[in-house]
Amino acid sequence: MNRSIMYQGSRTQLINQLVYFDEEKFNFLNQYFPEHNLKRSTVEQVLAVYATTLEKIVADLTEENLNSVALIGSQLELRYLDDDSPESYTIVFPHLADPNNNKISFLSPLGFQLLMAKSQETYRLDVPSGEIRLRVEGIKFVNSGDVN
Incomplete structure (x- = not known):
């Protein structure tokens, strides 16, 4: 194609x-x-x-x-290093945020720090409950970056 x-x-x-x-x-x-x-x-x-x-x-x-960098509209596969648990989030515009469906605003504490993150990199992020360590295991742009 x-x-x-x-x-x-x-x-x-x-x-x-x-x-x-x-x-x-x-x-x-x-x-x-x-x-x-x-x-x-x-x-x-x-x-x-x-x-x-x-x-x-x-x-x-x-x-x-x-799929090399986390964009607005990217789905990230994460692994929390403290307990080795996986999680998936899609970074979206604020008006599309739906935490119950793992869609987080790029302005949220987690989303803002993960914007432009790179796959296979490890990060220390400040969140309201303290600090977390995670690894970005995969990034896939899923066309969830609507601006309207």
Whole structure:
């Protein structure tokens, strides 16, 4: 199957995210971070790096590149190192978050720290209950990155 046909849906999702963050970034930031403080600045910086990451992936869209880093719309297979338990999460936009179905906002404590994580890497994450250690065992872009 032609690569461009096979990845057209994924390419469209990623381009839609790029356009959204280009055109709506300040509205988005104002909605979730109305005060101009350190948290807002941090999110703004991460979104800039995220946009650069998306641009690189779109420029060379292969299955390997698409699934090499955690994006909005990626499903992550995780392993918690403290008890060796597996977990799966899909990173989504805040309005699509559904923790009961393992869909977490990229603005949540876990989602924000896992955004742009790489497969087969180990991370120490700060969460409301303390610190957790986990390994990203797999990433698959599942087209759950709708911006609307």
